[in-house]
Amino acid sequence: MIDCDWHSLEGIASGDVASVSALYFRLAIEAEAHFINFTPNNIEVPPLRELAEAAGLIYAGRDGKTGQTFLKTTLAPALRDKNLHIDGWLSTNLLGNADGLSLAGTEAGKAKALSKSKCLKSILGYTPGGEDGIGHQVHIHYYPPRGDSKEAWDNIDFTGFLGVKMQMKVNWLGQDSILAAPAIIDLIRLTAFAADAGLHGPLTPASYFFKDPIVPEGDIARHAIPEQFEMLLDFLREAG
Numbered sequence: 567m568i569d570c571d572w573h574s575l576e577g578i579a580s581g582d583v584a585s586v587s588a589l590y591f592r593l594a595i596e597a598e599a600h601f602i603n604f605t606p607n608n609i610e611v612p613p614l615r616e617l618a619e620a621a622g623l624i625y626a627g628r629d630g631k632t633g634q635t636f637l638k639t640t641l642a643p644a645l646r647d648k649n650l651h652i653d654g655w656l657s658t659n660l661l662g663n664a665d666g667l668s669l670a671g672t673e674a675g676k677a678k679a680l681s682k683s684k685c686l687k688s689i690l691g692y693t694p695g696g697e698d699g700i701g702h703q704v705h706i707h708y709y710p711p712r713g714d715s716k717e718a719w720d721n722i723d724f725t726g727f728l729g730v731k732m733q734m735k736v737n738w739l740g741q742d743s744i745l746a747a748p749a750i751i752d753l754i755r756l757t758a759f760a761a762d763a764g765l766h767g768p769l770t771p772a773s774y775f776f777k778d779p780i781v782p783e784g785d786i787a788r789h790a791i792p793e794q795f796e797m798l799l800d801f802l803r804e805a806g
């Protein structure tokens with residue numbers, strides 16, 4: 567992210583803004599609109615956070631959790647709680663739509679793979695296979711015959727009682743738009759509800775919807791689906 571004067575729209579327009587989503591966030595603040603970042607792009611520039619806070623606006627993100635990572639962050643806490651040690655997790659995605667074309671082998675794809683990679687260490691307390699990340703791989707391929715389907719293949723290597731090695735293989739075939747649309751509708755409703763309840767700043771209870779949840783600076787994001795869902799329900803009960 568480049569350093570520019572985020573307070574001045576003119577300065578931003580003339581600068582080389584690394585993330586278009588951050589520019590949209592800035593424009594949303596100018597329009598006094600809350601902002602939900604469903605893309606993997608980084609919008610958490612400290613000056614933008616400050617501007618949104620000062621304007622009493624809510625922001626949430628990032629990267630909608632609709633397919634493979636939803637499944638991964640559901641399975642990982644279950645394996646963790648069974649005391650099964652995960653030795654490796656290999657994830658491959660086949661996407662046949664415009665999103666797949668813009669993600670495969672590009673900088674945007676690297677940002678996406680990164681936001682899909684953070685969850686396991688957060689949930690397990692370790693990175694499978696070690697910190698070099700080779701034991702947790704996430705790949706994205708553009709494969710036109712898949713169309714708007716979103717195919718995910720996961721191979722999980724794990725060790726159980728007495729050091730016995732086991733494996734699980736999961737194949738998910740979702741529909742991209744059908745998975746994303748209701749999440750976006752719910753996020754808009756949740757944001758409106760939170761605004762009515764007087765909240766501003768990062769919307770932590772929305773973590774359930776995101777691969778890489780934005781939380782207040784210094785806080786630790788939660789990634790496990792059961793914990794995120796409980797946090798969402800608690801918020802709705804308390805604020806409702």
Ligand SMILES: NC(=O)c1ccc[n+]([C@@H]2O[C@H](COP(=O)([O-])OP(=O)(O)OC[C@H]3O[C@@H](n4cnc5c(N)ncnc54)[C@H](O)[C@@H]3O)[C@@H](O)[C@H]2O)c1
Pocket residue numbers: 586604605606629630631632663664665678742743745746
């Ligand atoms: N299930 C999902 O669909 C899903 C899940 C998680 C995250 N996302 C993220 O949501 C974003 C959108 O996904 P999609 O499947 O709808 O992609 P898409 O390619 O179908 O649609 C993107 C749209 O944005 C428009 N666009 C591109 N650059 C723009 C710009 N600078 N200003 C204004 N419009 C611009 C394109 O013309 C296109 O209409 C992507 O970043 C994707 O990674 C999608």
